[in-house]
Amino acid sequence: MSTLEHLFSPITVRNVTLPNRAVMPPMGTNLAVDSMVTEASLAYIRRQASSGAGLIIIEITAVHPSGCLGGGHLGAFDDRFIPGLRKMAEAIHEAGGKAAMQLHHAGRENLELLKKGKAVGPSAVPSFVYGMAPKEMTREMIHEIVEAFGKAAARAKEAGFDAVEVHGAHGYLLTQFLSGLSNHREDEYGGPFSNRARFVLEVLASVRERVGEDFPVALRLSAEESIKNGYTVEDMKTILPDLVRAGADIIHASIGTHGSPGGITSASPEYETGFNVWRARALKEVVDVPVIAVGRFTDPALADQVIARGDADLVAFGRQQLADPDFLTKAREGRMQDIRKCIACNQGCIERLMLEPEKSVRCAINPETGQELLYPRKPAGTRRNVWIVGAGPAGLTAAYEAKRLGHEVSVFEKEKSPGGNLFYASRAPFKQVYWEWMLWLISQVEKAGVRIQTQTTVTDRMLEDGNPEAVILATGGEKIVPPIAGLDLPFVCDAWQILDERVEPKENAVVVGGGLIGMEAADYLADKGSKVTLVELLDSSPVQKFTSHGYMLHRRLRDHQCRFLFGTELAGIQKNAITVTRDGGEEIIPNVEQVVLAVGMKPRHDLKETLKRKAIPHFVVGDAAGVRRIIEATEEGARAAWDL
Ligand SMILES: Cc1cc2nc3c(=O)[nH]c(=O)nc-3n(C[C@H](O)[C@H](O)[C@H](O)COP(=O)(O)OP(=O)(O)OC[C@H]3O[C@@H](n4cnc5c(N)ncnc54)[C@H](O)[C@@H]3O)c2cc1C
Numbered sequence: 001m002s003t004l005e006h007l008f009s010p011i012t013v014r015n016v017t018l019p020n021r022a023v024m025p026p027m028g029t030n031l032a033v034d035s036m037v038t039e040a041s042l043a044y045i046r047r048q049a050s051s052g053a054g055l056i057i058i059e060i061t062a063v064h065p066s067g068c069l070g071g072g073h074l075g076a077f078d079d080r081f082i083p084g085l086r087k088m089a090e091a092i093h094e095a096g097g098k099a100a101m102q103l104h105h106a107g108r109e110n111l112e113l114l115k116k117g118k119a120v121g122p123s124a125v126p127s128f129v130y131g132m133a134p135k136e137m138t139r140e141m142i143h144e145i146v147e148a149f150g151k152a153a154a155r156a157k158e159a160g161f162d163a164v165e166v167h168g169a170h171g172y173l174l175t176q177f178l179s180g181l182s183n184h185r186e187d188e189y190g191g192p193f194s195n196r197a198r199f200v201l202e203v204l205a206s207v208r209e210r211v212g213e214d215f216p217v218a219l220r221l222s223a224e225e226s227i228k229n230g231y232t233v234e235d236m237k238t239i240l241p242d243l244v245r246a247g248a249d250i251i252h253a254s255i256g257t258h259g260s261p262g263g264i265t266s267a268s269p270e271y272e273t274g275f276n277v278w279r280a281r282a283l284k285e286v287v288d289v290p291v292i293a294v295g296r297f298t299d300p301a302l303a304d305q306v307i308a309r310g311d312a313d314l315v316a317f318g319r320q321q322l323a324d325p326d327f328l329t330k331a332r333e334g335r336m337q338d339i340r341k342c343i344a345c346n347q348g349c350i351e352r353l354m355l356e357p358e359k360s361v362r363c364a365i366n367p368e369t370g371q372e373l374l375y376p377r378k379p380a381g382t383r384r385n386v387w388i389v390g391a392g393p394a395g396l397t398a399a400y401e402a403k404r405l406g407h408e409v410s411v412f413e414k415e416k417s418p419g420g421n422l423f424y425a426s427r428a429p430f431k432q433v434y435w436e437w438m439l440w441l442i443s444q445v446e447k448a449g450v451r452i453q454t455q456t457t458v459t460d461r462m463l464e465d466g467n468p469e470a471v472i473l474a475t476g477g478e479k480i481v482p483p484i485a486g487l488d489l490p491f492v493c494d495a496w497q498i499l500d501e502r503v504e505p506k507e508n509a510v511v512v513g514g515g516l517i518g519m520e521a522a523d524y525l526a527d528k529g530s531k532v533t534l535v536e537l538l539d540s541s542p543v544q545k546f547t548s549h550g551y552m553l554h555r556r557l558r559d560h561q562c563r564f565l566f567g568t569e570l571a572g573i574q575k576n577a578i579t580v581t582r583d584g585g586e587e588i589i590p591n592v593e594q595v596v597l598a599v600g601m602k603p604r605h606d607l608k609e610t611l612k613r614k615a616i617p618h619f620v621v622g623d624a625a626g627v628r629r630i631i632e633a634t635e636e637g638a639r640a641a642w643d644l
């Protein structure tokens with residue numbers, strides 16, 4: 001049983017008592033249609049609320065059409081939204097938590113409105129991310145938006161929410177006023193920090209006026225902007241007491257803005273769990289209202305300590321909720337080892353929403369999230385004898401799901417141990433957390449009673465003899481070996497041999513291939529002290545800097561002075577040298593002690609033909625269907641199991 005007495009103790013704010021101090025912070029889902037709550041939004045929030053978190057703050061909810069990020073995001077700028085919002089509040093209440101609605105205006109961080117010339121902001125200063133400027137808000141517009149915050153708060157109250165949260169963080173409209181980088185106004189809303197805070201003060205006052213004295217109002221702030229010349233925690237401390245006097249009952253101490261390097265708001269594994277607590281503590285020093293700490297919390301025990309130490313009064317678990325909505329239940333029951341911990345890859349959640357705005361929220365390691373309406377909860381009608389070939393992320397996710405649905409599952413893996421390419425994917429600096437997830441998955445599959453038969457290569461013959469009722473082919477990909485002279489020289493190896501320590505790093509190494517595998521091999525080598533040259537055929541790295549992982553990878557390689565040769569093709573390998581072609585000519589790179597190949601992978605699915613011929617129902621999933629990422633592997637693995 002749980003001893004997390006601090007995390008699981010109640011707290012009262014105004015007239016509302018939260019049953020515990022775990023908070024689900026607001027997270028956009030893109031599940032709305034025309035900014036209205038949908039069945040998918042309700043199924044999602046119901047599942048998330050089942051975690052038992054004391055306070056569930058629903059995602060950004062636009063207070064005004066000029067601040068809405070699109071129809072996939074909720075709205076509260078008209079009474080027509082109230083019935084749907086009421087269902088959201090009810091769903092949260094049914095699970096026992098308290099419900100808050102996040103009041104939002106995107107300001108200039110709104111690509112669609114920027115493109116149409118309709119985005120607004122404190123000044124006509126271009127967004128760092130989108131490079132386009134909004135229209136400067138007139139005083140009339142400012143007053144209209146201030147009013148809109150108040151009206152939306154009143155609608156939240158009418159819809160049955162227990163509280164509202166004003167979104168003053170992450171570079172949206174309120175932060176744009178607070179920040180000297182985006183606010184160049186010369187009137188009473190611009191100038192010194194205290195003036196730039198005026199808009200936020202007016203919003204709080206407007207909200208308080210509409211909701212009355214008993215209703216809790218939280219204020220989410222970025223404790224610091226985390227961008228060059230942005231405001232700091234010390235700056236924030238100077239205005240915070242005034243913000244509390246204006247009506248903020250809870251301070252939610254987030255971090256970062258649009259364009260903060262590496263996306264620190266939803267921080268990558270380079271940031272340790274709970275890395276942001278000290279900022280909550282710093283803000284707590286100047287106010288006497290409860291403060292919420294947030295930032296890569298995955299461990300309820302750590303949250304309990306944070307509260308026990310008095311660093312914060314509540315702790316928000318964002319992506320951890322998405323990775324495992326049962327994590328608090330497991331913590332209560334003392335089943336800590338069963339918690340599926342978020343790996344902070346951002347693939348299914350924040351980066352999917354930001355980079356693929358037509359898609360809705362998912363989680364790369366939890367196929368249920370965002371697919372609650374599809375996710376089968378009852379055992380399958382017909383129990384099948386299913387073979388799963390390959391024990392990487394796709395195969396093991398399929399095994400977990402198939403077993404959960406009552407099928408008879410056999411997993412075969414040709415290597416000595418399960419994990420597939422995830423072992424290699426977790427070897428570069430800061431990626432150990434990926435392997436921890438894989439160990440969790442292996443343990444859960446085994447705990448469910450599935451035996452993973454290692455060192456067993458499934459062959460055509462086995463399939464013919466065993467005649468399973470269905471097969472999930474999760475055989476991954478295989479390395480591409482380029483047709484180049486000199487590959488057999490002893491100083492040539494591949495990225496996998498470096499990453500699993502079969503080959504020791506040498507001082508002067510050339511990595512051939514600048515995709516993710518090559519970049520990570522280079523990162524690994526540089527971390528071990530090698531001087532790395534990276535040769536890539538394309539004119540730039542296929543690993544984009546706008547994902548948090550990509551950004552961190554590029555930054556580390558730059559810091560290690562890795563030499564990038566783009567637009568360069570490996571032509572031949574000689575003793576301690578390589579020949580490359582670039583700019584139409586040939587060049588010899590001398591003094592090479594190690595050549596590390598990472599020129600990509602291709603799908604491995606030879607068994608498919610036998611399955612077709614024998615008419616055995618089958619699914620090809622993950623890298624075996626097309627070499628991609630973890631999210632595709634887990635989703636396709638799960639979907640195959642659901643469709644058996
Ligand atoms: C260095 C590196 C870094 C990476 N980094 C990332 C990252 O940061 N993010 C990300 O999303 N993705 C990353 N990837 C890609 C990710 O690892 C793959 O997309 C993922 O592992 C695919 O899962 P899978 O289960 O489809 O295949 P795999 O993980 O390849 O597993 C397939 C398994 O099938 C087994 N097998 C094959 N044939 C047979 C057979 N006939 N019988 C029995 N067993 C068989 C194999 O031995 C293997 O264990 C990285 C990959 C590498 C190599």
Ligand SMILES: Cc1cc2nc3c(=O)[nH]c(=O)nc-3n(C[C@H](O)[C@H](O)[C@H](O)COP(=O)(O)O)c2cc1C
Pocket residue numbers: 025026027028029059060102167169170220254265266267294295296297316317318319320349350353361
């Ligand atoms: C998919 C996703 C959507 C988010 N949407 C919002 C949002 O609507 N409002 C907000 O204030 N923060 C939003 N955030 C930030 C989170 O609330 C949280 O502050 C951040 O993820 C850090 O917490 P974590 O490390 O526990 O995930 C979002 C984060 C994610 C992953």
